[in-house]
Amino acid sequence: MEVHQHTPSTRKKWHHYFWEFFMLFLAVTLGFFVENMREHLSDRKKEKSYISSLIADLKNDTTTIRQVTKVDFKLLHGEDSLVDLLSNFKDTDSISRKCYRYYFLYATSYFDMVFNERTMSQLLSTGNMRLIHRQSISDSIMDYNFLVKYVQAQGKAYEEYFKRTLDFSNSIFDFTYTRNYMHEDYSITRKLQPANITFILLTKDPAIIKKYTIQLTMLQGILEQNLVVLRSAKEKATRLIALLQKEYNMQ
Numbered sequence: 427m428e429v430h431q432h433t434p435s436t437r438k439k440w441h442h443y444f445w446e447f448f449m450l451f452l453a454v455t456l457g458f459f460v461e462n463m464r465e466h467l468s469d470r471k472k473e474k475s476y477i478s479s480l481i482a483d484l485k486n487d488t489t490t491i492r493q494v495t496k497v498d499f500k501l502l503h504g505e506d507s508l509v510d511l512l513s514n515f516k517d518t519d520s521i522s523r524k525c526y527r528y529y530f531l532y533a534t535s536y537f538d539m540v541f542n543e544r545t546m547s548q549l550l551s552t553g554n555m556r557l558i559h560r561q562s563i564s565d566s567i568m569d570y571n572f573l574v575k576y577v578q579a580q581g582k583a584y585e586e587y588f589k590r591t592l593d594f595s596n597s598i599f600d601f602t603y604t605r606n607y608m609h610e611d612y613s614i615t616r617k618l619q620p621a622n623i624t625f626i627l628l629t630k631d632p633a634i635i636k637k638y639t640i641q642l643t644m645l646q647g648i649l650e651q652n653l654v655v656l657r658s659a660k661e662k663a664t665r666l667i668a669l670l671q672k673e674y675n676m677q
Contacts, residue, residue, distance in 0.1 A: 473557040476545060477674050480567070483542040484663045484670075490539065491660040497537040498653055504532025505646050512639045515630075522625035529599050533642065536588055536649075539581055539656065541574050566669060570662050577655050584648045591641045598638055600628055 508528035511521060546567075549555050558564040603623070629635070671677055 470559075472554070473559065474674055476549060476554065476557060477670050478676060479545040480549075481667055481670050481676065483545050484570075484667045486542040488660050488663050488667075490541070491656050491663075494537050494539045495653055495656055495660075498649055498656075501532050501536065502646055502649060502653075504528050505642055508533055509639050509642055509646075512635050515632075515635060517627075517630055519625060522627055525627065526599065526603060526625050529595070530603075533595065534592060536584070538585070539577060539652075541578070543574070546571055546574075560673065563669070563673060566666055570659075570666050573655070573659050573662055577652070577659050580648075580652050580655055584645070584652055587641075587645055587648055591638075591645050594638055594641055596628075597634060598628055600626070 505528070508525065511525050511528065515521065515525075549558075549567075550571075555564060555567075558567065603625070627635075
């Protein structure tokens with residue numbers, strides 16, 4: 427009976443195991459590094475897309491603010507003229523015509539400020555403010571958003587007081603006259619002086635007229651404050667646009 431002897435297998439030396447472990451470690455590390463780089467590049471791409479969209483929104487805001495403030499200044503001057511007329515009211519057709527003219531043109535409507543919050547809402551609701559990697563940029567964006575909320579709160583206060591003032595004006599001015607002043611597109615003509623109509627105030631009571639002029643003056647005060655914060659919002663938006671364009675190399 428033959429006896430077969432097996433040649434013992436050659437054992438690997440320790441440095442073979444070391445290099446196998448090192449190559450495995452290197453592969454895992456590189457994979458992790460590549461994945462992080464891919465995620466980083468994706469985040470930077472998203473960040474720049476958000477910034478581009480935000481700049482567009484800010485430009486839209488500055489345009490809207492310019493339009494609103496232009497209208498608000500006209501309202502203030504027109505309401506001033508109405509207050510002057512009512513404060514020294516004389517019961518003549520000419521004065522009554524002027525009162526109705528200023529009333530319909532400047533004291534029966536207002537221009538609401540609507541900010542473009544599309545991008546800001548997305549950044550905040552999805553948690554993507556984290557993509558803004560520079561803290562100073564993130565702080566500037568949030569500062570502007572805080573000011574926007576303040577302007578909106580001021581606008582709500584103005585709207586509420588405007589409605590109360592408008593309701594009270596119904597005891598002085600006959601709103602049915604508006605049907606004689608409407609164009610086909612439902613806008614009020616700036617002349618407001620049909621020759622065949624006699625303009626009559628619903629009351630000549632000095633106390634009621636005085637109360638209305640006080641309310642209208644207070645309304646002007648709120649509107650003036652709105653103009654101040656709107657001007658501040660426009661300046662902050664303009665500075666933020668310049669900052670974002672510079673930091674992200676966008677023009």
